[in-house]
Amino acid sequence: MDGTNAMTSRLGAVSTGSALELRGVTKMFGALAAISDVTLTVRPGERRAVLGSNGAGKTTLFNCVTGDFLPTSGTIRLFGEDVTTFPAHERIRRGLRRTYQISLLFTGLSVADNVYLACRGVSRGRFSLLRPRRGDPLLTRSAELVEAVRLTAARDRLVSELSYGQQRQLEIALALAGAPRFILFDEPAAGLSPTERAELVAILTGLPSHIGFIIIEHDMDVALRVAESVTMMHNGRVFKEGTPAEIETDPEVQELYLGGGHG
Amino acid sequence: MADITKSRTDTPTLWVERVHPAVWALGLVMLFMPAFANGFWLFQVFGWTFILGMIALSLMFLAGYGGMVSLIQMTVAALGGYGVAILGPSGVAQISLGLPWWLYVPLAIAIAALFATLVGALAVRTEGIYTIMITLAMASAFFYFTRQNYGIFNGYSGFNLVVPPQLFGVDWRQPVPFYYLTLGCAALAYAAVVYVARSPFGLALQGTRDNPRRMAALGFNVTAHRIAAYTFAGAIAAVGGILLVWQNAQIAPGTAGLPAVFDILVIAVVGGLRRPSGAFVGAFIYVLLRTFSPDVLTAFGLSNERFKMLIGFGFLAMVVFSPDGVLGLWDRWRARAGRRDPLTGKERG
Ligand SMILES: Nc1ncnc2c1ncn2[C@@H]1O[C@H](COP(=O)(O)OP(=O)(O)O)[C@@H](O)[C@H]1O
Ligand SMILES: [Mg+2]
Numbered sequence: 001m002d003g004t005n006a007m008t009s010r011l012g013a014v015s016t017g018s019a020l021e022l023r024g025v026t027k028m029f030g031a032l033a034a035i036s037d038v039t040l041t042v043r044p045g046e047r048r049a050v051l052g053s054n055g056a057g058k059t060t061l062f063n064c065v066t067g068d069f070l071p072t073s074g075t076i077r078l079f080g081e082d083v084t085t086f087p088a089h090e091r092i093r094r095g096l097r098r099t100y101q102i103s104l105l106f107t108g109l110s111v112a113d114n115v116y117l118a119c120r121g122v123s124r125g126r127f128s129l130l131r132p133r134r135g136d137p138l139l140t141r142s143a144e145l146v147e148a149v150r151l152t153a154a155r156d157r158l159v160s161e162l163s164y165g166q167q168r169q170l171e172i173a174l175a176l177a178g179a180p181r182f183i184l185f186d187e188p189a190a191g192l193s194p195t196e197r198a199e200l201v202a203i204l205t206g207l208p209s210h211i212g213f214i215i216i217e218h219d220m221d222v223a224l225r226v227a228e229s230v231t232m233m234h235n236g237r238v239f240k241e242g243t244p245a246e247i248e249t250d251p252e253v254q255e256l257y258l259g260g261g262h263g
Numbered sequence: 264m265a266d267i268t269k270s271r272t273d274t275p276t277l278w279v280e281r282v283h284p285a286v287w288a289l290g291l292v293m294l295f296m297p298a299f300a301n302g303f304w305l306f307q308v309f310g311w312t313f314i315l316g317m318i319a320l321s322l323m324f325l326a327g328y329g330g331m332v333s334l335i336q337m338t339v340a341a342l343g344g345y346g347v348a349i350l351g352p353s354g355v356a357q358i359s360l361g362l363p364w365w366l367y368v369p370l371a372i373a374i375a376a377l378f379a380t381l382v383g384a385l386a387v388r389t390e391g392i393y394t395i396m397i398t399l400a401m402a403s404a405f406f407y408f409t410r411q412n413y414g415i416f417n418g419y420s421g422f423n424l425v426v427p428p429q430l431f432g433v434d435w436r437q438p439v440p441f442y443y444l445t446l447g448c449a450a451l452a453y454a455a456v457v458y459v460a461r462s463p464f465g466l467a468l469q470g471t472r473d474n475p476r477r478m479a480a481l482g483f484n485v486t487a488h489r490i491a492a493y494t495f496a497g498a499i500a501a502v503g504g505i506l507l508v509w510q511n512a513q514i515a516p517g518t519a520g521l522p523a524v525f526d527i528l529v530i531a532v533v534g535g536l537r538r539p540s541g542a543f544v545g546a547f548i549y550v551l552l553r554t555f556s557p558d559v560l561t562a563f564g565l566s567n568e569r570f571k572m573l574i575g576f577g578f579l580a581m582v583v584f585s586p587d588g589v590l591g592l593w594d595r596w597r598a599r600a601g602r603r604d605p606l607t608g609k610e611r612g
Binding site for chain 1: 458466
């Protein structure tokens with residue numbers, strides 16, 4: 001735990017504010033503590049990988065940060081503001097974005113409409129009764145996003161007709177809508193082919209440098225290529241924090257990763 | 264579902280060119296109906312169809328696009344009707360305020376829409392069967408309240424002599440003017456729903472129906488969106504309710520009694536909840552049954568009260584055999600016919 005604190009203060013010193021700051025966040029499901037006493041600070045623009053075996057609490061951590069669930073205790077600050085009890089949409093409007101481990105898309109809509117909804121969600125006119133006209137800036141922006149995740153050829157296809165890999169790309173497009181400042185990627189590479197993985201890495205490394213993110217990733221190759229810092233989780237707790245090199249060579253991590261089951 | 268991005272970006276055609284010829288034909292028949300239908304058909308059958316169709320349309324909007332089965336729509340309509348009776352002139356001079364029409368009509372719609380919004384605010388926190396139960400509870404509370412309240416709602420007897428204003432020197436309760444009045448309102452309500460379904464608001468509403476969690480993660484306030492849907496649907500129901508009072512020239516608690524509340528659900532389900540036109544198809548079937556089945560039943564020596572049983576069986580058959588209503592049956596028949604060889608009549612597979 002000493003290492004954690006040293007890391008936190010080191011990173012905190014680099015910039016004045018933090019993008020994300022968790023203090024003692026615990027989430028109970030009945031008697032089960034899915035995450036317990038998680039304290040974590042991420043700088044604006046920082047790219048962090050979260051590692052940990054299945055059931056370590058990584059997705060639950062994301063759900064607490066985005067407001068999909070409220071934490072049982074602890075505080076969550078987003079760009080310095082206490083958002084612990086804010087509903088999800090309020091956090092999203094402050095620049096937070098996420099993708100889901102299991103794609104959560106509008107399967108009855110086309111790719112373009114999915115992205116349009118995402119763009120609309122973080123801009124004015126969510127309640128507009130007027131249909132968008134040709135040349136509407138949001139339509140242009142949606143088309144750019146579809147392009148950015150390399151789905152232009154499939155833009156008018158229904159999401160239900162897309163391949164698994166394409167659905168994962170669309171997940172990312174939805175998280176890039178508007179002006180994201182901090183993104184949570186939940187296992188974006190899971191189930192992708194090597195080519196698709198390479199594309200994903202290109203998308204992630206190509207993000208503007210002011211956009212920070214946390215990526216949950218089992219594939220060390222992907223994680224270490226896109227992240228500058230690593231948080232290791234185990235049994236709902238933060239187990240280790242450090243640079244990729246520190247984590248890779250840490251004997252305890254090695255033991256956990258080789259000894260314990262990971263999926 | 265809606266195709267908001269597609270229809271706007273690459274359609275150089277005029278909207279008139281995109282309307283199906285059958286719709287034009289139906290529109291023309293509707294427009295010239297008074298040339299071949301008598302007063303009874305115009306006023307009683309078509310007028311009532313358009314009115315009930317609008318109220319059922321408000322339910323279709325909530326249920327079809329928002330996934331919220333609300334049983335409050337008939338009550339909202341009745342409140343709109345009570346609104347014109349109380350704010351405008353009626354036979355109950357000690358209660359009715361006798362305001363001018365340009366004041367009492369918009370006020371009645373606004374009050375009913377506000378009521379719908381409040382009901383929505385309570386109901387949207389529930390899901391599925393609980394939405395049905397909470398809206399049903401409020402519908403029956405409204406019924407008993409109007410029956411016991413004499414100060415505002417004039418209790419059991421309600422209001423009589425509630426007629427449309429003599430605008431442009433026309434008596435709007437005459438069959439032909441009333442036909443055009445209800446047709447015009449129904450067409451506007453239908454067009455509004457079709458248009459709004461593909462607006463950002465409508466698309467987002469469908470998003471909250473399919474995937475509320477993702478909608479919140481995209482920055483949408485799902486609760487507010489659902490409540491706003493109640494407001495929009497409430498305004499449509501209120502217009503239907505006002506026309507209903509004008510048609511009957513009276514309103515009483517029974518207008519929004521539980522049988523009427525369920526009838527709206529039956530109409531919407533029988534017509535089909537997936538498309539706005541279903542509400543009018545359902546209403547037409549309902550009105551035909553209500554109007555003509557008593558005669559048919561008595562001809563067979565049965566009590567004319569049995570028409571309720573007929574409607575009940577129809578509803579049951581729909582729910583069992585075609586949950587997406589008559590329009591669903593029609594779609595499937597068309598799809599089958601499309602696959603058939605036009606010469607042999609055999610399915611092409
Ligand atoms: N909605 C939920 N209800 C009950 N238990 C849950 C729920 N979500 C997660 N859990 C439990 O919390 C623990 C952590 O899960 P999760 O955060 O999904 O882990 P990870 O993403 O690291 O694989 C697991 O034991 C899981 O079963
Ligand atoms: Mg997970």
